Amino acid sequence: MPEQVPTPPEDFTEIPVIDIAPLLADDHPERDATVARLGDAARRVGFAQLVGHGVEPAVFERLLDATRRFFALPLDEKMRCYIGDSTNHRGYVPIGEEVFAGGTPDHKEAFDLSFELPADDPRHLAGNPLLGPNRWPDLADFRAPVIAYYEAVFGLARRVLRAFAQTLGEAPDRFDRHVSAPPAQLRLIHYPFDASARDRPGIGAHTDYECFTLLRPTTGGLEVMNGAGDWLPVPFVEDALVLNIGDLLELWTNGEFTATTHRVRRVPAERYSFPLFFTVDYDTPVAPLPAFVTPERPAQPPLVSGEHLFAQTAQSFRYLRERLETGSLTLPDGSRPLASFGREARTRSATPTG
Template sequence: MPEAFTEVPVLDIAALRHEGGPGYADAVRELGDAARSVGFAQLVGHGIDPSLFDGLLDATERFFALPLEEKMRVHIARSTNHRGYVPIGEEVFAGATPDLKEAFDLSIDLPADDPRYLAGNPLLGPNQWPDLPGFREAVTAWYDAVFGLSRTVLRAFAVALGEAPDRFDRHVTTPPSQLRLIHYPYDASAADRPGIGAHTDYECFTLLRPTAPGLQVMNSSGTWLDVPLVEDAFVLNTGDLLEAWTNGVFVATTHRVRKVSEERWSFPLFFTVDYDTPVAPLDGFVREGRPPMEPLVAGEHVFAQTAQSFRYLRERLAAGAISLPEGARPLSSFGQEARQPV
């Protein structure tokens, strides 16, 4: 285990957008160091047009201001591929109290006749879209921009691991990388419970744009630390799949959102690889004293974790309508909480 970190580093990643250019090697090294020692970083110099975020925030505020019955018309349980509105109380992590948030979940928007969707893939297919002018366009523009940035970060991670920049590119054709639009309402009289409970992210890594503080991360000593809001920065955190690929060298850091002190909007893109991608420790990270972690199938892991944390999917599991993939891990199998002594 690395030494317990006490803060989340702020990294300028402008050089990552020009592979081989001045400063690229240093930016890669800093990114790798953050993934090894913290599992979190704040990224500036990312080059995303601020107007795209303005459009996203406006569209999101308009959607969540709709009457509940309008939002429920695109309830996530109306989909078979986990897309749509998530009301307060729908998501619960590892048996904890329901989260105090509402969300809208979407991913790569495939046509309804895509053979994987027709075959019942639980994470691929079309999005549900509300009947709200300009919403789809603003959200899609943001998704495309941040997905492009994520591909740049993935190539930098490959170099940081001693691999060729395109080591993981072969696994990024139609990945179910999910964008969440999250609304944390503020109510001073509400029960003091988390906006979102302690968890790791299931995918390769996450790029998050929040509008207010509230995010906390757990270091290796089990201490919760606040992540300050940095203007125009993306919060990056590595997830379960990169921890598995690196045999635990990159860490999937446990995090949560405490009870918010003001209304908060949050936009994580959970960047992952193609559903059927096998994920096993790379050869360079298996050695004496560090036995290989159990391999995963990327999409099966993401789906299994999701199915165990959403009420509507747990109901489908109980009814036998769906089943967990063979070898599915329980919630909280990664991260600092999983490593704490009992």
């Protein structure tokens, strides 16, 4: 059982920067200390800046070049890969397609892909809404650099997941059996220049639905909410990957880890960002680990990882919301509303009504 220590106050004022190079070698003498730093960041803040991650700069530069060339295409060219025409939520996301809980349409466009399975995979043929092949634009030298980046960060994410298992007092491979073909999504996001950015968000306030996210941005603009309800900027650190905890690790740890609410605000300059939303296999049941359930902290209701991800996605994408409204699509039983995890949700639940 992990050592039970008092949780420090949540009104943090800065985002920790952690050198995770020791995680890249299982026998590194600083590995345990690095694992402890990650655990502290996950408990207190829910965010960290990761340096020493080993993702080669050239891999990222090729991804960035391919992304710029794609978003420079005419809209009708990009819409040939429109996500609403896919059967497993892959492709181009135009400006205004996404709306988070209580927000206005996001001022961004994106290209979404995920763990690739062949078109004849039984799960895809059975109609799973998030599994199967990716859709690719007819653009030279696009797919290869995107896949190279995906594979590099996905491999790193598996090491981070093992570190989280260790800091929770579990065997490092505790979660490995749940990572065979997860709907772990990579988004290529473009925030166009917006002279009125002070008056509208780039992306609305939310938590991420998966286990955790590894984000590579090209500029600042990201903000996080601390325990006092204040919004703090995440400083731009060259070559860093921004880590944030998602809904599933908050649930698995019964609130020991925090899915921190965040947003992109005031983006007056053109900005690109590349989040990998790392998660576990679609059918994975997620319930609080016994070590974190006490009479004072009763267990949160369990969920199925992929069903939660799909339900949250369906409530935030315009093309899926329209299907919900017409009845051609229904949410999985027990689906939670948007923004049901994180500090903002805790604040709402603790606020008296009436």
